[in-house]
Amino acid sequence: MKQLGIGVLVLALVVTTVVDSTGSSPVAAQDEAEATISVLMTEVAELQTQVAELTTPTARSTAVADESTPSSEGLGESRYLGGDGEALIPGGAESELSVVLVGRYDGNSLPLVVRNNTDQEVADVSVSAVARGADNALLATGGDHEFKPNNLVPGDVTMGFIYFDGAELPPGVTFEFDVSASEPSDGSFSRRDFVVDEAALVGDRVVGVLSNPHSEDLRGPFNVYLLCLGDDGSVLGFHQDYTDKEAASPGETVPFQVTMYGEVSCPHFIVAASGYNL
Secondary structure, three states: OHHHHHHHHHHHHHHHHHHHHOOOOHHHHHHHHHHHHHHHHHHHHHHHHHHHHHHOOOOOOOOOOOOOOOOOOOOOOOOOOEOOOHHHOOOOOOOOEEEEEEOOOOOOEEEEEEEEOOOOOEEEEEEEEEEEOOOOOEEEEEEEOOOEOOEEOOOOEEEEEEEOOOOOOOOOOEEEEEEEEEOOOOOOOOEEEOEEEEEEEEOOEEEEEEEOOOOOOEEEEEEEEEEEEOOOOOEEEEEEEEOOOOEEOOOOEEEEEEEOOOOOOOOEEEEEEEEEOO
C-alpha cells in the first residue's frame, strides 16, 4: 500500500507541473497532461494488483481443481468406495494418473487422493514424494504405505498417504509427486478390494459392513482406510483401523469400525478396504 500512495502522489505532482509549465498552447498542454495521467493510472493499477497478490494467502498443501481441471461431476461411482464424499473429489488432469487432492502434513504422514484418468484399468498405485522449502531447497523425501482401493478402472479414485518419517517441514513447504501403477493381476498373493455394503458416521467413528465380491477367499489382516472431507472438499483427516475378522470367503461379509481420535470433524468421508487372495 505504501507503493500505491507514492504512485498517486507522483500522479498529482506531474499533472500540476505539466499544466503550470505549458504556456504556448493550452490545448497541447491538456493533451500532454491527459497522456501523462493515462500512463500513471496504468502504473497505479499495476501497483494495486501487486498489493492484492501480496496480501492474498496461498494454500500450498491442498490441491484444488481449477477451471482447467475436469470436474468430478458425471464420473461414475467407484466399485470399491463407501461414504458420501466421492463427489467432492476433483476430476484431475485428462488422460493422466495423478494426485488430485492433498491433505495436511501431521508431522509424519501426508494424505493423498489419486485419480485414474487414463483409458486403462490399473492396480497397485505407488507414489513417491519430494518436499521442498519456500526457497526450493530439498527438505525430505517419502513414499506411500499402500493405496486403497487397489484396482482402478478409468475414472476411479484411490486414497493413501506419504510417510516422511517424522521430518520437520516448515510453513510454505511444497510437494512434488511421482505417480505410477501396474497392470491388474489375476495371480495369487494379489490384493483384492472389498465392496463397502454399508458405512455410517456414528459419533467419533465410522462403522459399516464389507463384502467379498470375488470368487476367491480373502485373507487379512484387513486394513480399512477412512478419509474425512469438509463441505468444500478439503481433507480434514485420515484414519485407519483393522477388522476383527481376518478371512472372508466369496460373498462373506466383514464388519468394520474406524475410530477417529482427538478433536475431529468428518461431515463427509470415503472409506475402502482390501485383503489378499492367498
